[in-house]
Amino acid sequence: MSDHFSGPRALSDPAADITDLYAFPAPDSPDHLVLVLDVFGKSGPSAVFSDAVIYRFRIRPVQIAAMGPEAAFAPSQTEFRFECTFDIPSGRTDSGRPLQQGRCLTPDGRTILFRADDENGGLDSGVQVFAGQRSEPFFLDVRMIEKTAATGKLSFKPKGSDTLYGTNILAIVLKLEWRKVLEGGPLFAVVCETLASGKRPVRIERIGRPEIKNVTLSWKQFDQVNRNLEIRDLYNSEDAFDLKPDYFDVYRARMNANLEFHDGLDGKIDWPFDQHGNHPLTKLLLADFLVVDASKPFCETSYFEIERSMLEGLTHATPGGRWLNQDFMDFIYTLYVNGGNGPPINDGVDAPIAWSSKVFPYLAPRNVAKAAAA
Amino acid sequence: MNCLSKIPTSADWPAGPPRLTDGTIAVLNLEAQIDGLKDHGTIAETAALIDKLVLRGLILGRISDYERAAQLADRLVHDTATDAVAFVARARTRAVFHRFAEALDDLDRAARLSPEDAAAKRERAAILQALGYYYETLETYGAAADRGVQFEQAAALAGFWAEHGETETAQQFYLDSVRSYRGVSPFPLALLDFQLGVMWMRQDRLNEARACLGSAVRRVPAYAAAQGHLAEVDADLGEPEAAIARLTPLAISSDDPDYSAQLARILGEMGFGEESTAWRRMAASRYDELTAAHPAAFADHAAEFWLGAGNDPKKGLRLAEFNLRVRKTPRAYDLLAQALDANTVGAASARCSAHLAS
Numbered sequence: 001m002s003d004h005f006s007g008p009r010a011l012s013d014p015a016a017d018i019t020d021l022y023a024f025p026a027p028d029s030p031d032h033l034v035l036v037l038d039v040f041g042k043s044g045p046s047a048v049f050s051d052a053v054i055y056r057f058r059i060r061p062v063q064i065a066a067m068g069p070e071a072a073f074a075p076s077q078t079e080f081r082f083e084c085t086f087d088i089p090s091g092r093t094d095s096g097r098p099l100q101q102g103r104c105l106t107p108d109g110r111t112i113l114f115r116a117d118d119e120n121g122g123l124d125s126g127v128q129v130f131a132g133q134r135s136e137p138f139f140l141d142v143r144m145i146e147k148t149a150a151t152g153k154l155s156f157k158p159k160g161s162d163t164l165y166g167t168n169i170l171a172i173v174l175k176l177e178w179r180k181v182l183e184g185g186p187l188f189a190v191v192c193e194t195l196a197s198g199k200r201p202v203r204i205e206r207i208g209r210p211e212i213k214n215v216t217l218s219w220k221q222f223d224q225v226n227r228n229l230e231i232r233d234l235y236n237s238e239d240a241f242d243l244k245p246d247y248f249d250v251y252r253a254r255m256n257a258n259l260e261f262h263d264g265l266d267g268k269i270d271w272p273f274d275q276h277g278n279h280p281l282t283k284l285l286l287a288d289f290l291v292v293d294a295s296k297p298f299c300e301t302s303y304f305e306i307e308r309s310m311l312e313g314l315t316h317a318t319p320g321g322r323w324l325n326q327d328f329m330d331f332i333y334t335l336y337v338n339g340g341n342g343p344p345i346n347d348g349v350d351a352p353i354a355w356s357s358k359v360f361p362y363l364a365p366r367n368v369a370k371a372a373a374a
Numbered sequence: 375m376n377c378l379s380k381i382p383t384s385a386d387w388p389a390g391p392p393r394l395t396d397g398t399i400a401v402l403n404l405e406a407q408i409d410g411l412k413d414h415g416t417i418a419e420t421a422a423l424i425d426k427l428v429l430r431g432l433i434l435g436r437i438s439d440y441e442r443a444a445q446l447a448d449r450l451v452h453d454t455a456t457d458a459v460a461f462v463a464r465a466r467t468r469a470v471f472h473r474f475a476e477a478l479d480d481l482d483r484a485a486r487l488s489p490e491d492a493a494a495k496r497e498r499a500a501i502l503q504a505l506g507y508y509y510e511t512l513e514t515y516g517a518a519a520d521r522g523v524q525f526e527q528a529a530a531l532a533g534f535w536a537e538h539g540e541t542e543t544a545q546q547f548y549l550d551s552v553r554s555y556r557g558v559s560p561f562p563l564a565l566l567d568f569q570l571g572v573m574w575m576r577q578d579r580l581n582e583a584r585a586c587l588g589s590a591v592r593r594v595p596a597y598a599a600a601q602g603h604l605a606e607v608d609a610d611l612g613e614p615e616a617a618i619a620r621l622t623p624l625a626i627s628s629d630d631p632d633y634s635a636q637l638a639r640i641l642g643e644m645g646f647g648e649e650s651t652a653w654r655r656m657a658a659s660r661y662d663e664l665t666a667a668h669p670a671a672f673a674d675h676a677a678e679f680w681l682g683a684g685n686d687p688k689k690g691l692r693l694a695e696f697n698l699r700v701r702k703t704p705r706a707y708d709l710l711a712q713a714l715d716a717n718t719v720g721a722a723s724a725r726c727s728a729h730l731a732s
Contacts, residue, residue, distance in 0.1 A: 012557035013395055015404050044409025046402040050395040052558045054423065088396045142416055168586075196558045198393040204558070228490070264411060 013204075014040045015050035018195040019169055022191045023292040023321040024299075028176060033178040033294040034362065035059075035082075036324065037192040037207075038136075038169040043339060047133060047170055048098045049086040049116065053204070054195040055172055056241055057082040060241060061184025062291060064310060071310035072286050075189045075241050080107040080182050080353055084131060084172050086116070086199065093117060097133065104129045104174070106181065116331075126177035126229060129372035130361035136167045137324040137363055139352045145329070149219050154337070160348025165324075166367045173361045180295045186295035187306075191240040205236040208289035210303070210322065211322045211332055215262075217254050218287060222261045225253040240288050248286075255282045262336035269327050270339040280311070282334075292321030299324050304335065324356040346372075392552070397594035404430055405727050411730050420450050421463040428470060429561065435598030435628040437664065443467045444583040451480075458488035461483050462497055470699055472670035477501050496526070503534060506703040524554035529566050544573055562595040568600045575607065585606050596687035602633055606643040623723075625653060631660035632675055639683040653682050665693065677709055687716040 019041040026032035035057055041045050049055070058081055065074035083105045089098035096307035107129055114122030114129050121130035141160035148155045152210060177223035183320045195201040207213075207301060213232045220227055224313075231250055243251075246345075259279040265272045271280050286309050291306050306320035310323040333345040378535035395403075404426060424443045431439035447464035456458045465480035477503060484494040511534060528551035535544035555563060571586030584607045589601035599619050609617035616651035617640050624633040635657035636674040653685055661679055662671040673693045680690035694713035698706045 012562075013400075013559040014407050015399070016558055017394065040403070042407075042410035043403075044406035046409070047406035048402055050401055050403075050558060051399060052393045088399060089402070090427045146416075163416070166413075195555070196393060202556065237391070 013050060013053070013337045014043065015048065015170065016053045016196075017041070018192060018194055018205050018207045019111070019136075020210060021190065021192045021290055021322070022137075022324050023188075023290050024302075025292075025294055025296060025319050025321075026058070026324045026360075027298040027362075029175075031179065033176045033182075033188070033292065035174045035176070035192075036362065037172045038138075039172075039194065040170040040183070041136065041169045043133065044168075044305075045133075045366075046094065046098060047168070048100050048296055049090050049102065049131065049170060050335075051086055052197055053085075054193075054197045054201055055084040056193045056195060057174060058191045058241070059182060059291075060189045061182070062187050062189040062289075065156070065186070067310050067313045069274065069311070071284060071307065073189065073284075073289075073291060076184060077150070078183065079241075080125075082106055082174055084129070086131070102129075102131050108181075109116070121361060123209055124181040126286065128360060129176040130173040130363050131169070131302050132171065132361075133366040134171045134361070134363035135352065135367050136164045136356065136367060137352050137356050138328065139164055139325075139349045140329045142348050144347065145215065148265070149261075151223075152261075152265070154333075154345065156333075156347040158346075158348055162349045162352070164352070167355050168366045171361070171363050173363070175360055182273050187291065187293050189241070189291050190294055191288035191290070203237060206238075206240050206288075208240050208287075209285060210328055212285060213290055215256055215332060215336075218250070218256050219261070222257040223254045224257065228252055243286065243288075250285055252278065252282060255279070255285060255325045256336075259285075259336060263339075265337045266340075266342060268319050270337070270341050284311075290322060293319045295319075299367065301331075303328065303331060308340075325352055381628060387729060392555055392563070393558065394563065394593060395558045397560050397564070397592075397596065400560050400594060401433065401692050404433070409661065417454050417459055420446060421459045422448070424463045424467060428466060429472070432565070432599070433561065433594060433597050435602070435624065435630045435633070437629045440467065440470050444471065456487065458484040458491050460492065461487070462491065462494045465494070465497050465501070466717075469497065470558065472504070474501050474505050474670075474701065496530070501529065502702070503537070505701050506634045506706075508534075508538070523554070525551050525562070525718070526556055529562065533569045536569045539573065539577060541573065543575060544570065557710050560593040564590040564597055564600065567593065568597070568603070571600070571603060575603065580611050584611070597631070598628055598633070605640075606636060609636075609643075614640050614644050618716075625656075629660070631657040631664065633680070634660070635675075635679045637685055639691050642683060650683070658684055669696065670700045673700065674706065674709060677713060681713055681716050687713065691717050 018039050020038040022036040024034055026034050030370055036053060045098040046281050058079055060072050060075040062075045066070045066289060084102055086100055086102045091099045093099050097117055102114050102116055104112040104122065110124055112122040112124045112127060112129050114131060117132035121128055140161045141156065142163040144155045144157065144160060191206055193206040194204045196204055213235060216237065217232060231254060234247055235251055256279050259281055263269060274277055293306065299318045302318035302321045303322045303326055305317040305318040309316040329347045331344060333347065334340060337345055351355050356362050356364055385590060387423035408423065408426050408430060411419050424446050428435060428437045428444035444467040450460040451464050461480040464602060465477040468477035468480065481494050481498045485514045493515060496668040499511050503511040528547050532544050532551055548566060551566060552563060567586045567590035571590060572581035587600050587604040587607060590597055591604060601624055605617040605620040612650035620677055621633050621637045625637045638650045638654035638657055641653065657679060661672065661676040665676045674697045677690045677693035677697060680686040680693065682698045691713040694710045698710050
């Protein structure tokens with residue numbers, strides 16, 4: 001749900017509205033890399049994938065181009081694409097869900113067929129695909145995040161209220177035998193997109209890192225350059241691997257302003273701006289792809305560890321990427337507010353309604369009955 | 375036959391016509407959004423739920439959805455009286471029930487809380503249009519278009535000129551809006567097709583109307599109002615069986631009496647008196663309920679019913695007079711003239727002129 005409400009256009013069709021991207025070495029198989037794309041947050045039981053949308057995974061081998069304050073990645077021009085598309089549902093399953101067939105086009109041109117909600121998914125030579133409705137793995141207290149932005153004071157309560165408790169998403173899970181189906185690595189940059197299919201597919205939205213378009217780019221009031229401008233549709237329309245210079249300063253100014261706001265929430269500056277007037281994280285975050293090291297053992301709390309190591313001039317120790325149930329809001333607020341130089345910030349919500357599994361398709365089964373409010 | 379009197383060329387869609395989500399999927403997902411939002415309520419989510427309920431009411435012809443949206447909006451304003459979003463949401467539901475003055479009051483309050491709220495401005499323009507303040511409406515839409523918002527404003531202007539019967543201009547804005555559409559949801563385009571279809575119906579250009587309404591139904595097969603109007607066109611083009619086939623499931627499933635009223639009329643014209651009477655009774659009973667609960671919203675349709683298949687011209691006249699007090703649009707005057715005709719054959723024109731002059 002870190003990317004839901006990420007711009008007016010993304011909201012126009014819920015099945016095209018990306019909520020999250022995850023990338024992690026398979027906990028049950030070190031030879032596999034797992035990628036998860038979630039769409040349609042808070043979806044009711046009749047939710048299905050759109051037949052007019054391409055759900056695209058883009059994977060590029062990436063190198064670390066620079067360490068220290070100028071830390072940067074250099075993604076390769078070689079790209080591996082997996083594209084999932086879906087039919088119009090025909091009938092219902094025994095559980096009452098619409099019966100929908102899907103297919104995944106692999107980089108080498110194979111098509112893997114699968115049935116939505118089938119936990120075994122489709123399988124063909126190093127690639128396993130699942131698609132269907134599952135339990136929302138993300139958790140956060142949106143009201144207190146909004147209050148924090150509105151009041152300028154950290155507003156989390158010791159016991160928060162999970163805005164996503166008991167809700168479901170539509171998920172697509174790819175389990176890849178990465179040495180077989182990808183080239184290069186083991187460091188990969190991952191981006192997911194939804195595109196309107198047709199003669200010339202048009203990107204609806206994209207996601208790399210979590211909470212970029214919401215927590216980090218959405219608040220307008222701190223941005224002294226474009227205070228009244230909704231920039232996220234524009235941002236979504238950009239190629240994550242090839243951000244054009246035309247609007248770069250618009251994103252940079254917004255991100256600098258919002259990161260500065262967050263840094264000030266504890267009354268002290270942990271992230272002094274550099275000589276170019278930029279927050280130290282801005283450049284890395286605007287490289288908006290999820291970086292994962294497929295050769296490292298699975299780790300549940302490794303988001304941004306690669307980047308933090310780069311900033312400190314160290315070699316990373318974890319796979320980075322992002323696991324389904326990492327307490328992301330605690331992590332990001334601690335990172336943005338004190339950079340790890342102060343006490344961890346807790347948003348008062350520490351778990352989803354159901355923990356994800358360590359076996360395919362990893363996400364917990366969908367919540368059938370509406371759970372009681374948190 | 376196309377929605378337009380001229381056939382679009384490939385130049386109209388250089389990248390091909392837009393590929394849209396199948397209408398059946400779109401309705402399933404609309405249901406899924408409503409189900410998913412109903413127990414989770416930030417202000418924005420409750421406002422979104424209200425919007426989705428209004429949309430489902432519009433698409434599936436469910437008055438109960440409008441009523442539920444109105445209840446939610448009242449509660450939202452009660453709970454969050456300092457948030458413009460709540461007032462805009464309530465204005466929308468009040469406008470659905472033609473409670474335009476109260477809707478404008480809500481928008482005034484929203485404007486005081488958030489002067490630059492674009493949603494409030496769009497809502498105000500739609501209400502001004504419904505009330506017949508066309509100059510002010512056009513000014514609002516024009517200003518919004520100047521700011522570069524493409525699809526929504528072009529679509530609003532297409533609807534505006536369609537209601538005015540300015541077919542050429544309406545078609546141009548229709549094309550502009552379709553060409554600028556970047557979404558995959560079929561609802562916005564189906565709604566636009568419907569508006570153009572109604573325009574052609576009012577112009578008695580039934581083939582064009584059929585094309586537009588057919589396009590709306592192809593995009594969203596469950597679109598009740600489009601199916602209903604298509605049935606009317608079918609009947610007017612001498613295909614009453616097709617009309618009956620379209621209307622019967624709607625009359626059974628919808629809580630909007632328009633469909634049973636139409637069915638009663640067509641069956642009556644075909645000489646199926648008994649069946650016609652059964653549907654007429656059902657429509658009459660439901661119109662009485664609705665005009666008691668939401669008089670402003672249903673006065674015009676109820677008046678049309680009582681002047682036609684309902685066969686109670688006096689009741690039709692009372693409702694037509696009431697409707698004109700709610701909004702002084704050309705259609706409201708036409709309806710009153712029709713009611714006066716039905717009640718005083720021969721003196722209609724004189725009485726109508728006197729009424730207009732007063």
